[in-house]
Amino acid sequence: MEPGSRLLDDEIRILHLLPSIDVDSEIQCTLTREKAEPRTYVALSYVWGDPTPAQPILLNGTTAYVTPNLSAALRQFRQSRRVLRLWVDALCINQNDHVEKSAVVRRMGEIYKNSKQVWMWLGVADCDSDLAMRWIEDIGSMADSEEWASALDLLFNDLSFIRPWIALHALFRRQYWKRLWVVQEMLGSRNPTVICGSLRADWLKFAIVLRRLMASPARRGASYGMLHDSGLLKYLIIRQADLLYKWRIYGKLSIPFLEGLIMCRNLDATDSRDHIYGILSLVDHGDFEPDYTKSCFDLYRDVVKHLVKKDKSLDILTACSLRNLEPLQHMKNLASQHDYRTRHPILSRDLKHLERRCASGLSVQTKYDINEAPRKTKLVALRKIELAGRESDDSLPSWAPNWNHKATEGSYLLLNKSHKCHYRAAGNTTPIVNFCLKDELTMQVYGIRVDTIQSISHSNLNSTWDGVRKGPSEEWELWCKHNDNSQMYGDSRDRKEAFVQTMVAGRNHNGERATYDLQAAWTAVKWGPERMLATGAPSPIQLQMSDLDQRYDELTWTSFCITNKSYIGRIPRYSEVGDLIVIFLGSKVPTVLRKYPDRDMYYHVGECYIHGIMEGELMGPVEEGKVVPEEFILL
Numbered sequence: 194m195e196p197g198s199r200l201l202d203d204e205i206r207i208l209h210l211l212p213s214i215d216v217d218s219e220i221q222c223t224l225t226r227e228k229a230e231p232r233t234y235v236a237l238s239y240v241w242g243d244p245t246p247a248q249p250i251l252l253n254g255t256t257a258y259v260t261p262n263l264s265a266a267l268r269q270f271r272q273s274r275r276v277l278r279l280w281v282d283a284l285c286i287n288q289n290d291h292v293e294k295s296a297v298v299r300r301m302g303e304i305y306k307n308s309k310q311v312w313m314w315l316g317v318a319d320c321d322s323d324l325a326m327r328w329i330e331d332i333g334s335m336a337d338s339e340e341w342a343s344a345l346d347l348l349f350n351d352l353s354f355i356r357p358w359i360a361l362h363a364l365f366r367r368q369y370w371k372r373l374w375v376v377q378e379m380l381g382s383r384n385p386t387v388i389c390g391s392l393r394a395d396w397l398k399f400a401i402v403l404r405r406l407m408a409s410p411a412r413r414g415a416s417y418g419m420l421h422d423s424g425l426l427k428y429l430i431i432r433q434a435d436l437l438y439k440w441r442i443y444g445k446l447s448i449p450f451l452e453g454l455i456m457c458r459n460l461d462a463t464d465s466r467d468h469i470y471g472i473l474s475l476v477d478h479g480d481f482e483p484d485y486t487k488s489c490f491d492l493y494r495d496v497v498k499h500l501v502k503k504d505k506s507l508d509i510l511t512a513c514s515l516r517n518l519e520p521l522q523h524m525k526n527l528a529s530q531h532d533y534r535t536r537h538p539i540l541s542r543d544l545k546h547l548e549r550r551c552a553s554g555l556s557v558q559t560k561y562d563i564n565e566a567p568r569k570t571k572l573v574a575l576r577k578i579e580l581a582g583r584e585s586d587d588s589l590p591s592w593a594p595n596w597n598h599k600a601t602e603g604s605y606l607l608l609n610k611s612h613k614c615h616y617r618a619a620g621n622t623t624p625i626v627n628f629c630l631k632d633e634l635t636m637q638v639y640g641i642r643v644d645t646i647q648s649i650s651h652s653n654l655n656s657t658w659d660g661v662r663k664g665p666s667e668e669w670e671l672w673c674k675h676n677d678n679s680q681m682y683g684d685s686r687d688r689k690e691a692f693v694q695t696m697v698a699g700r701n702h703n704g705e706r707a708t709y710d711l712q713a714a715w716t717a718v719k720w721g722p723e724r725m726l727a728t729g730a731p732s733p734i735q736l737q738m739s740d741l742d743q744r745y746d747e748l749t750w751t752s753f754c755i756t757n758k759s760y761i762g763r764i765p766r767y768s769e770v771g772d773l774i775v776i777f778l779g780s781k782v783p784t785v786l787r788k789y790p791d792r793d794m795y796y797h798v799g800e801c802y803i804h805g806i807m808e809g810e811l812m813g814p815v816e817e818g819k820v821v822p823e824e825f826i827l828l
Contacts, residue, residue, distance in 0.1 A: 199290060200226065200287075204228060204229060205229045206224055206226055207225050207233075207234055208222050208278070209225065209278060210222050210272075210276065210279055211223070219249070222267070231307040231308075232307070235310050236279075236280045236311045236382065237281045238374070238385070240369045247260065247261075248260070257284075280304060295482075298483040302475065305377070305382045308383060310384045311384065312386055313375070313378075313387045313388060316368075317390055319363075320363040321356065323390060323392055324356065325360035325389075326389055326392040326394055329361075329398065333395075333399070333401055371460055373457050373461060375460075377474050450481070450500060450503070451508055452476075454469070458599060459600065466485065466487070466492050468597065470485075494633065496593075497592060497593050497594070497636075501624065511606065511782060513591060513592060513799060590827065591828060604747065606698055606763075606782055610704025612704075613705050615699075615808065617781055618776050618781055618811075620816060622778040624638070624778050625639040626638055635826050636826070638778075638826075639778050641812075642775055643756075644774050645757045646768060647755050647757045648675060649752050649754050649768065649770060650671045651766065665717070668692075681760060682805070692761065693707075693711065695761050695763060695804045696718070696741070698751070699804070710734055713737060714737075714738070717742070750765070762802050769787065772785050774786075775823075776806070776811065778815070784800060784801065785799055789828065794826045795828070796827075
């Protein structure tokens, strides 16, 4: 069997790392095709890293080139007298054969699971990494002891602890932890071992230490902040540690497909398609299979179709909006004449330019009307114009999430701790969705028209003054100036309660229904939670206000709004006055839409919270058949 020919379904390639007593000698390997026998090889988990300068190795007698990080790993692992059998994706998969790559990725979880061990290569020793690795081993040995909390408190107050803490911080800022494939390789693996330079530590010990650090009362200290503020520990490492615990306790988990996508959205992938394919072995994906012959556009669109059909849910739409980790470029309502902030011309004006370009591209004698253009070409052109000035795959329809856009879990209304979420805006209705087979860009959805946005406050973008948060008070002032004769939310106390709930979109920092003490919350609205928390030991009320403050921080990507009918809510920051609020059948949250001028089509702006309609209050007439749902075509 030739190593270079396409693998059969039951085969894998194995890299044989040949021994050498000379640590500086050339790396020599052989590559063989074999039947996939369990426990006969070590699987390597690593980040490709910077490809330059490429490092030469001898592979089956011929010079081949690998990345510097892989070269360093092979040199570190090479034995003096024994051949080491490895599975390394860069060399054991034909990266130029999309058919083989798709087949191997389909089996990737099995390959790591069947290895005798997985080595998690963080890279060469640097920035006191040896100190961090030894500290993990030492502290991990007592992580399950009763003395853990008191010992950790002593460590936090010991000045000699600062250096290992800084070293640990540097260790978790390495590129390895941002790599998407790490999740699959680690969670589906047997006996994962973390290796940095020449030192090793059991990953389960890593997980125990990290979980205990997060749970410790001492974690609010300055030293903890150095690690926490990197963002990696909170959004990746702890999440992986939790999953590893569950994996070990309950066996193979069946993580919902959408939850897996959200959990890993903040991670990096060299190939944009791997944001989907890199998690398939960990999630309940039905019959969705990797196919590297498929474009990223087709893949991202097909994921939406698959999830809507499989889950009978529109939850995937709430992942479409750009969030707080993306540049929130302002986009004017398409019904207006010009975006004076970005200086981008309106759609109707650009259509005339597009018409001229299309005409000149066909024939200088041909008169060309954009409305007569082939449907798919025309719709792609519309999307590209509408998205001018924003970092995006500008051909994607607005109903298809671009998984290249990073977003932390806390930046979602619905998908942040969705298992605790009480939203059910569409009541007991089920979604009615159709995808246009002709152009593959439009999505037909049915729902009810709720209202139109009348006023918007962006005050929480610039949220502090003299160290005190001012966003809530400015939002309240905007509402007070609004001439509300409808008494939508009742008397003064009820209005205050409605406003506090809207501040946090009806949920606390843990994702549960918000139940704050109204008097304390109102003091926080007027004066800022910081003043309530400034002195003294935290009381239960102060802890509530701390939670309120954290939750408000999570919603900095949203803006406060008032609608024509006097509803208040939180909407995506780049929403515009005149945008439409709708509830799609089967949706848990309302949606902000923007109508294309002179067309019965809508741009999907994003999910929103509108107080008083989040638990199906408006859906009774629909469920009783008294109101006929309206058709919305999304582009």
